[in-house]
Amino acid sequence: MADGKQYEQGNGQTESDQGAEDAIAQNLKRVFDQVASEPIPDQLQSLLDQLKSSGGK
Amino acid sequence: MAASTKLADELVTHVPNLRAFARSLVRDPSRADDLVQETVLKAWSNLERFEVGTNMRAWLFTILRNTFYSEFRKTRREVEDVDGQHAALVSEKPAHDGTLEMRDFERFFAVLPADQREALTLVGASGVSYEEAAEICGCAVGTIKSRVSRARLRLTEMMETGNLTDEEAEKFGHEVTLEEAMK
Numbered sequence: 001m002a003d004g005k006q007y008e009q010g011n012g013q014t015e016s017d018q019g020a021e022d023a024i025a026q027n028l029k030r031v032f033d034q035v036a037s038e039p040i041p042d043q044l045q046s047l048l049d050q051l052k053s054s055g056g057k
Numbered sequence: 058m059a060a061s062t063k064l065a066d067e068l069v070t071h072v073p074n075l076r077a078f079a080r081s082l083v084r085d086p087s088r089a090d091d092l093v094q095e096t097v098l099k100a101w102s103n104l105e106r107f108e109v110g111t112n113m114r115a116w117l118f119t120i121l122r123n124t125f126y127s128e129f130r131k132t133r134r135e136v137e138d139v140d141g142q143h144a145a146l147v148s149e150k151p152a153h154d155g156t157l158e159m160r161d162f163e164r165f166f167a168v169l170p171a172d173q174r175e176a177l178t179l180v181g182a183s184g185v186s187y188e189e190a191a192e193i194c195g196c197a198v199g200t201i202k203s204r205v206s207r208a209r210l211r212l213t214e215m216m217e218t219g220n221l222t223d224e225e226a227e228k229f230g231h232e233v234t235l236e237e238a239m240k
Binding site for chain 2: 020021023024025027028029031032033035036037038040041043044047048051052
């Protein structure tokens with residue numbers, strides 16, 4: 001994919017490393033944001049609802 | 058108790074980030090959510106210990122991390138040196154709609170030691186500063202920096218060489234070899 005080209009095209013060690021660094025940074029964020037933007041699973045959500053409705057104890 | 062209701066509301070807003078952080082430590086989604094659930098329960102029962110005005114996200118990350126190392130990991134029989142490999146090997150969930158590259162990245166990431174995964178996730182994805190990460194992990198800033206740089210170095214190597222054995226690649230259940238994926 002687009003990211004793959006970064007290290008594929010890097011001829012010199014430095015460019016290649018830079019490409020990999022960028023790809024790492026992008027992938028880290030992508031994986032993290034993907035999970036963070038998922039809907040909360042039902043079981044966890046119902047726990048949270050329970051806690052909230054208990055009105056801060 | 059309006060104050061603690063507010064805190065409870067704030068706690069809930071951090072759950073998405075907690076889930077993402079948990080997933081970097083525990084690859085299996087449902088087990089990662091178990092860890093989040095335990096973290097939420099602990100945080101809830103210790104809410105009065107939270108110092109209002111301080112960083113709740115860092116506080117929650119700390120609880121999650123401590124829970125992972127002190128209990129969760131033990132009870133789940135995850136062993137320090139091999140848990141990454143183990144996690145990678147047993148993981149055969151299909152990628153959501155992710156690209157092949159992304160699946161590769163996740164596999165490479167999964168074989169890093171846990172201390173490197175958490176350091177990299179904290180500073181590289183969650184938006185936590187090096188200083189906060191050091192506090193969360195209970196170590197020096199320099200230690201976080203060195204974990205992050207070792208992790209990046211190793212990932213770079215893996216991305217360039219795709220160095221997983223054929224046997225491992227087979228166990229992952231992918232038809233395309235890493236060499237092919239890198240071309």
